[in-house]
Amino acid sequence: MRAFRFVTVDVFTDRRFGGNQLAVFPDARGLNDAEMQALAAEFNLSETTFVLPADNPQHDARVRIFNRVAEMPFAGHPNVGTAFVLGQEDEDSPRLYRFEEPAGLVEVALLRDGAGRVTGAEVAAPQPLSIGAVLPVATAAACAGIPEAAVVTARHAPTLASDGGNQRLLTEVTPEGLVAATPDLGAFRRAVADFPDETRGFLSLYIYCRDGAAVRARMFSPLTGTWEDAATGSAATPLAGFLLHLDGDEDGAWDITQGVEMGRPSLLLARARRRADGIRASVGGRCVPVLRGEAVL
Structure with missing residues (x-):
């Protein structure tokens, strides 16, 4: 033994x-x-x-x-x-x-x-931020189990991004959509089947709503058995990098609260900055x- x-x-x-x-x-x-x-x-x-x-x-x-x-x-x-x-x-x-x-x-x-x-x-x-494909609002909404109207597209459509880990589908939603979200395994499977090249055969969804530097988020990855994750550093870093990309600033910091709906509240302190090789992010x-x-x- x-x-x-x-x-x-x-x-x-x-x-x-x-x-x-x-x-x-x-x-x-x-x-x-x-x-x-x-x-x-x-x-x-x-x-x-x-x-x-x-x-x-x-x-x-x-x-x-x-x-x-x-x-x-x-x-x-x-x-x-x-x-x-x-x-x-x-x-x-x-x-x-x-x-x-x-x-x-x-x-x-x-x-x-x-x-x-x-x-x-x-x-x-x-790795630096890598921005991938945009997926339809309908796909993101179906995976999250929320109406399409709960997906916010004023700043960006649902976008795949990574910085060394698995891609995350970054999706801004309304506060009501964030609370109501329930992952739909069938929708995740259909998304991978419908977009095999974009998803590389795998999909996890990171939904968020933002109020300045304060962010509320939830992460769903039912294809790996994680219906919901209480705190996801490898989603927080591409999100921080992507938000910096959208804002156009040189650096930024965000307090990301996650896991509240699971009864496991988490606080992730995410930072991003522009460097010669691209946008670099960290989380602590x-x-x-x-x-x-x-x-x-």
């Missing part, structure tokens, strides 16, 4: 049982791909991370991120939570972690309180440890 230690944390919150849940295996040496996927499915969280030695000794670790059905190239709250766990366990933890991931090198800066204790982290998206927040244990295989 082999035993592998794990920690669970709530990410993008300052209290237990809020934010987005994450399971972290701080030392995943000895686990194969199939076992990592099976463990992620067993935890049944939106993501589980597995920490391995870095291929490049100048980097801190290789981090693999699995959702319930597949490995992900990058995700926000798993990086924030993983850095938090590693930072809390290491008294000599660096200010900045460099994680090797399929999407590229990911930099995660630790957040500390006045006494120097690690309280959270901020992750920079590994606090974390809280919840459980510790061992998986025995």
Whole structure:
């Protein structure tokens, strides 16, 4: 029998049982791909991370991120939570972690309180903002289970965007539409079938309403088993970059509240800035440890 230690944390919150849940295996040496996927499915969280030695000794670790059905190239709250766990366990933890991931090198800066204790982290998206195809209002509305009139198009149509992770369909909605939204699995499947090239065979929907720098958001990804996500860093960063793109400013910051309708309120602090290679974004927040244990295989 082999035993592998794990920690669970709530990410993008300052209290237990809020934010987005994450399971972290701080030392995943000895686990194969199939076992990592099976463990992620067993935890049944939106993501589980597995920490391995870095291929490049100048980097801190290789981090693999699995959702319930597949490995992900990058995700926000798993990086924030993983850095938090590693930072809390290491008294000599660096200010900045460099994680090797399929999407590229990911930099995660630790957040500390006045006494120097690690309280959270901020992750920079590994790639500049990439704006993809526009999808019909009818498609976005059907996926969200809301009337087409609840989709706001004054600033932009539903638009696919990413910055190193999975594409998100960014869709502005009315406050009433945000509250009423209920994902429709059949509509997601039809969207992927109707737009195979644009969606690349996968679709998740990030709906939001905005009041200046304050944003309320919800994220649906039923094709991966995540009917709704409490906090989605890899959607917050392309949204921040896209909002900066629309505003035309040099930099910007947004407080994104998510997970309220799930009873797991989360606060994501997103920033974006223009750089020579495009618009770069980051997202940060606090974390809280919840459980510790061992998986025995």
